Amino acid sequence: MLMATPSTDLRNVAAFAIHSEIHSARPDVGCAAHSHSVYGRAFCATGRTLDMLTQDSCVFYNDHVLYDNFQGVVLASDEGKHIAKALGHRKAALLGNHGLLTAGRTIEEVVAYFVLLDKCCEVQLAADASSAGSGKPLVHIGEKEAQVTWEALGHSSNGYFMGLPLFQTVEAELGPRTFLGRGVEPI
Amino acid sequence: MLMATPSTDLRNVAAFAIHSEIHSARPDVGCAAHSHSVYGRAFCATGRTLDMLTQDSCVFYNDHVLYDNFQGVVLASDEGKHIAKALGHRKAALLGNHGLLTAGRTIEEVVAYFVLLDKCCEVQLAADASSAGSGKPLVHIGEKEAQVTWEALGHSSNGYFMGLPLFQTVEAELGPRTFLGRGVEPI
Amino acid sequence: MLMATPSTDLRNVAAFAIHSEIHSARPDVGCAAHSHSVYGRAFCATGRTLDMLTQDSCVFYNDHVLYDNFQGVVLASDEGKHIAKALGHRKAALLGNHGLLTAGRTIEEVVAYFVLLDKCCEVQLAADASSAGSGKPLVHIGEKEAQVTWEALGHSSNGYFMGLPLFQTVEAELGPRTFLGRGVEPI
Amino acid sequence: MLMATPSTDLRNVAAFAIHSEIHSARPDVGCAAHSHSVYGRAFCATGRTLDMLTQDSCVFYNDHVLYDNFQGVVLASDEGKHIAKALGHRKAALLGNHGLLTAGRTIEEVVAYFVLLDKCCEVQLAADASSAGSGKPLVHIGEKEAQVTWEALGHSSNGYFMGLPLFQTVEAELGPRTFLGRGVEPI
Numbered sequence: 001m002l003m004a005t006p007s008t009d010l011r012n013v014a015a016f017a018i019h020s021e022i023h024s025a026r027p028d029v030g031c032a033a034h035s036h037s038v039y040g041r042a043f044c045a046t047g048r049t050l051d052m053l054t055q056d057s058c059v060f061y062n063d064h065v066l067y068d069n070f071q072g073v074v075l076a077s078d079e080g081k082h083i084a085k086a087l088g089h090r091k092a093a094l095l096g097n098h099g100l101l102t103a104g105r106t107i108e109e110v111v112a113y114f115v116l117l118d119k120c121c122e123v124q125l126a127a128d129a130s131s132a133g134s135g136k137p138l139v140h141i142g143e144k145e146a147q148v149t150w151e152a153l154g155h156s157s158n159g160y161f162m163g164l165p166l167f168q169t170v171e172a173e174l175g176p177r178t179f180l181g182r183g184v185e186p187i
Numbered sequence: 188m189l190m191a192t193p194s195t196d197l198r199n200v201a202a203f204a205i206h207s208e209i210h211s212a213r214p215d216v217g218c219a220a221h222s223h224s225v226y227g228r229a230f231c232a233t234g235r236t237l238d239m240l241t242q243d244s245c246v247f248y249n250d251h252v253l254y255d256n257f258q259g260v261v262l263a264s265d266e267g268k269h270i271a272k273a274l275g276h277r278k279a280a281l282l283g284n285h286g287l288l289t290a291g292r293t294i295e296e297v298v299a300y301f302v303l304l305d306k307c308c309e310v311q312l313a314a315d316a317s318s319a320g321s322g323k324p325l326v327h328i329g330e331k332e333a334q335v336t337w338e339a340l341g342h343s344s345n346g347y348f349m350g351l352p353l354f355q356t357v358e359a360e361l362g363p364r365t366f367l368g369r370g371v372e373p374i
Numbered sequence: 375m376l377m378a379t380p381s382t383d384l385r386n387v388a389a390f391a392i393h394s395e396i397h398s399a400r401p402d403v404g405c406a407a408h409s410h411s412v413y414g415r416a417f418c419a420t421g422r423t424l425d426m427l428t429q430d431s432c433v434f435y436n437d438h439v440l441y442d443n444f445q446g447v448v449l450a451s452d453e454g455k456h457i458a459k460a461l462g463h464r465k466a467a468l469l470g471n472h473g474l475l476t477a478g479r480t481i482e483e484v485v486a487y488f489v490l491l492d493k494c495c496e497v498q499l500a501a502d503a504s505s506a507g508s509g510k511p512l513v514h515i516g517e518k519e520a521q522v523t524w525e526a527l528g529h530s531s532n533g534y535f536m537g538l539p540l541f542q543t544v545e546a547e548l549g550p551r552t553f554l555g556r557g558v559e560p561i
Numbered sequence: 562m563l564m565a566t567p568s569t570d571l572r573n574v575a576a577f578a579i580h581s582e583i584h585s586a587r588p589d590v591g592c593a594a595h596s597h598s599v600y601g602r603a604f605c606a607t608g609r610t611l612d613m614l615t616q617d618s619c620v621f622y623n624d625h626v627l628y629d630n631f632q633g634v635v636l637a638s639d640e641g642k643h644i645a646k647a648l649g650h651r652k653a654a655l656l657g658n659h660g661l662l663t664a665g666r667t668i669e670e671v672v673a674y675f676v677l678l679d680k681c682c683e684v685q686l687a688a689d690a691s692s693a694g695s696g697k698p699l700v701h702i703g704e705k706e707a708q709v710t711w712e713a714l715g716h717s718s719n720g721y722f723m724g725l726p727l728f729q730t731v732e733a734e735l736g737p738r739t740f741l742g743r744g745v746e747p748i
Binding site: 239309318319321325328 | 599604629693
Binding site: 123130134140148 | 223232234260284312313316325
């Protein structure tokens with residue numbers, strides 16, 4: 001959240017305003033991730049939440065929210081408070097006209113959820129666009145099946161398991177100095 | 188299908204449920220591939236099978252099926268049985284609201300088919316989306332031409348030939364220790 | 375702007391015609407960037423300017439223009455003059471049927487703006503395409519919020535700060551011989 | 562056009578059927594390129610030719626053709642003859658339901674044209690898809706401006722100049738043993 005060089009003191013105030021309020025509101029959260037990925041940005045301009053189009057989107061079934069009250073770049077802790085309140089107990093928020101946010105117990109799950117959420121956005125954007133041409137509506141997963149899938153894939157430990165290979169890949173590329181990928185038990 | 192570290196015993200139950208039942212039902216199958224690629228996921232939410240839009244899609248002419256009975260993440264062998272039954276003698280299945288699956292005699296052909304199927308999904312999604320804007324319907328290959336093309340490109344040996352360069356590239360990048368790319372005769 | 379080998383004297387006349395006129399018209403401009411990126415090209419064929427769909431697009435709020443008078447490849451300084459006139463005091467121009475152009479005080483901000491503008495084009499193209507299928511109009515940022523966001527993110531120093539990591543990455547990859555990433559004060 | 566290992570004699574018959582007939586019909590052609598790129602495939606399923614949407618597409622103004630007589634994979638020289646006849650004196654053909662083909666005097670220009678044509682397909686697909694959502698028709702370049710641009714960019718020497726950096730990049734990555742990028746005069 002801080003970027004500084006000897007000749008500057010530019011802190012990422014917006015990042016601090018968001019992250020600090022989420023940690024205040026959610027003591028169970030060990031990590032939150034937020035960025036302006038391309039598909040996340042595009043989806044967050046649609047004013048929609050994720051449709052349950054694939055097994056993977058069910059990880060966010062009843063477990064993500066759209067925060068649609070964009071007030072400009074987040075510079076006051078008030079705005080961070082509003083986002084934290086909207087997020088509630090969920091693992092993800094679509095920040096309207098802004099980008100994606102995921103939160104959870106471990107860094108691994110939060111990174112895995114973020115990557116997964118961005119892919120879900122890409123999938124829904126592409127599927128929606130194609131249906132305009134084919135004239136055939138998309139197929140949605142039923143509520144019962146979505147709930148069953150969330151139960152199987154949507155817990156913190158599932159997310160941790162999903163995130164491990166991402167970190168192990170980084171470790172393999174950057175070397176053991178990264179202290180990552182030490183097993184499935186959170187450090 | 189198994190991912191384990193000293194401190195865990197998390198097996199990929201879903202993968203085992205799918206793959207084991209396909210191998211049981213299809214003794215000719217030496218390999219099956221399944222993953223949630225982005226374009227595969229998006230296409231599998233459309234409830235459609237591949238249109239014969241390009242020479243390459245004809246590799247799947249009368250040789251792929253949509254399994255549209257998504258019941259949640261596959262945790263019971265029953266679901267794997269259903270998928271294997273739907274696949275039948277074909278080389279590929281679109282698993283509705285889920286992802287792609289290819290099967291065949293050799294690892295090479297199955298990987299080649301998987302990559303090709305994912306590209307066919309990407310092609311159809313992009314072509315459909317564009318036709319919504321142009322207002323001009325896509326051009327479909329005739330049944331006779333599709334059949335002729337399948338005969339020329341759709342056999343196991345064609346797939347093996349298609350897959351070889353993929354493995355040779357991996358071998359060139361990872362070194363000869365991979366025991367891949369030894370010629371066109373399956374090992 | 376010049377590409378030459380011992381056996382040739384082919385100069386990029388079009389690039390010179392554009393860049394020289396911008397520097398003549400805008401003494402504050404230390405750098406201008408222009409290229410035919412894929413999403414920039416596609417968006418510049420739509421005859422539209424950026425909608426305020428995301429926080430990032432607000433960097434160009436009332437700060438970009440569409441130059442829609444494509445006369446063929448720019449070979450005369452007259453055409454460069456027209457582009458410079460259309461750009462005015464703004465940081466970016468969408469050159470209709472052509473590509474993107476950004477300009478600013480420092481190389482860092484101009485590169486950051488260019489990358490950001492291209493992503494904004496990609497975002498809007500994907501969001502628009504998806505809305506054709508969903509039937510739901512996109513959500514636009516209000517004028518007040520867009521202005522507030524421009525004030526926070528749209529200044530030259532913000533762009534410089536945004537561009538630094540891009541150059542630091544290049545420096546990390548190509549070595550310290552590049553003389554880049556020396557801090558937040560323009561050299 | 563030939564792929565062989567000690568244990569096989571599988572030749573790329575389809576490639577030979579296409580390329581040999583083009584060389585027979587066009588003595589001026591030193592090189593032809595054909596492949597099934599993703600965007601090329603998708604565009605070649607639309608039954609359309611390139612609209613003049615960007616400066617770059619004008620390189621193909623009155624200089625490309627749609628061959629819309631897909632008969633299945635090209636295994637007979639007759640089909641190659643038909644393609645060569647359709648191509649005529651032009652630099653590119655969109656092979657319907659199949660893929661892209663470019664031809665020219667030098668390898669450099671042909672590769673540059675191929676890459677450019679594929680990008681033009683990507684641009685038009687994305688622009689069309691977006692216009693379905695925005696409801697606003699795309700802006701087309703006028704005939705006079707397209708012709709002027711073709712005159713400036715569409716000649717063999719322009720293509721050679723465009724292709725040089727592609728080969729120089731390959732040379733830089735693979736070493737001087739590639740005998741590429743020796744200047745702007747064709748070898």
